[in-house]
Amino acid sequence: MELNTIKDAFDRVAKKQKLSCSKTQEVIDEVGREIEQAMAKMQSTDNGSGCSDQKSILLELKTKLNEMAPMNQLEGSQRELNVGLVKYAKILEKCFNPDISKAYRNVDFDIHIVNQIIASHFYRQGLFDLGDCFISEANEPDATALKSPFLEMYGILEAMRSRDLEPALNWASKQSERLLQNGSSLELKLHQLQFVEILQKGSQNEALQYARTYLAPFASVHKVEIQKLMACLLWAGRLDQSPYAEFMSPTHWERLAEELTQQFCSLLGQSYESPLSVAIAAGIQGLPTLLKLASVMAAKQQEWQAMKQLPVPVDLGREFQFHSIFVCPVLREQGSDENPPMLMPCGHVLSKQSIAKLSKSSTRPFKCPYCPLEATVGQCRQLHF
Structure with a gap:
């Protein structure tokens, strides 16, 4: 509700700003036209006997400008805009507490663990240079061990973006048993994608040989999928015209890259989402409630940091x-x-x-x-x- 209130107030201020700008431009244009007309009249007068005429033209211009009262016109629209800006600032102050330090407990964090969490976040986002810089400045040389696994993962993903499945297939082959224990068919999906890539190039014999070598071991468990792939052999080189054209969809690459990331992190014993990102996102959602609670407790002269649990629920949504x-x-x-x-x-x-x-x-x-x-x-x- 607070966000809707802020948006409505912002829309009102934006509307007044546009009206004020439009009014200002209108007044400036009108003043400009009067000056241009006066200058045109002055240029048309005779140089020898037009001195009195020019004075009368200037006097007439002054009279018209006084009648227009451009400053009075601008003051009205500007005053309304200023009132709207003041109200908007008050709404922001009411909805957002600038001192968020009231919303957290006095907890003694282990600075080394915090540094490792931040470095791990940079590495899992692929920001390796930033992670190295942070480790160097934070003097945490032990955190460099967090880099190599994600360096391998991003190397695989980069190769997949270039339509090169070889690194991903090599990794999936090494982790085959662990992937099966997780209930993942990632290795089969990678081989399916490679099989389709070979067919797209029109090499039917090469695709058949690949299927016998790498897809046959999965036939007993994934019979239906293998049968569909074998039917694709009849459409080598023109798979896009076949009933199985869906196998060529780019979404397969995107989904497979996401699944590989999930499985890679899972085998590392880490979550798919960065813990730091999750903590910050959850904190942003819970912050308004915590700030309001801190204000209420302070008004009652109670210290909520001494409580074992929050007296009110904090709804963070199902994603958390x-x-x-x-x-x-x-x-x-x-x-x-x-x-x-x-x-x-x-x-x-x-x-x-x-x-x-x-x-x-x-x-x-x-x-x-x-x-x-x-x-x-x-x-x-x-x-x-």
Whole structure:
């Protein structure tokens, strides 16, 4: 909602700015026309006897300019624009707190780990020169080990952009078993792409030999895909005119490059997205809520940094939900190994501590806080996500 308010205010200021600019140009043009007309009259007068005429022309010009009152016309539109700018600045100040330091806790970070995270971010984005410069200036020589794996990955991706699958095929062959353990058919997809590339060049025999060597081992598991590729042999050199022209789509290269990046990072034990990028993106979404919370807590003379958990939820969207988190609806605390979620016979879920407080006894029935049904501690079962 705040963003919509800011956008509406910006649109109003932009509209007033355009009106002011248009009005200013209109006044300038009108003044210019009067001056040009006066100059034309003065040039047309007789040099010998036109001195009094020129004075009268200038006097007439002065009178017209006074009647036009160009400054008064400009002041009106400029005043409206200034009012809009002042209101817009106030809206920005209200929606954006410049002091974001209030939104984070006093945490002692390990500077070496932070430096490694930043260097790793540069390398995984392919910014190798920037990463080297950062490591040198931060005096973190141990972080250079983070570079070589991503250097290999970007070398493979660069070759793929040049329609060269050899580096990717070599890497997939070496990691064949690990890729299968991940449930990935990346190696087969690379061979399929290479097979289609050979067919596009019109070499049917070469494509058949390639299929016997590299595609045959996958035939028992991927029978349908292999059959389609074998049918493509009938269209060697004119695959674009065949029912299988879809195999030539450039999107296959793009998707395969993305999948290779995902699998490469996975085998390195790292996430596909840069952890630093994810942390910053999540922080940007959560920052307004945290700033508002800090302001409210400060007004109540409470220190939220001393709290074990936030008193309000921070909705970051599904793209930042990496695992399930249970929060007890009664105690408003997250579940843990010591305080796991418990499923009641009625279907509602409370934390173990909530059930203990409600029951007051292991045998005494207690009422569910969300429905009329009763239950005992023995009837509740731990819930595993």
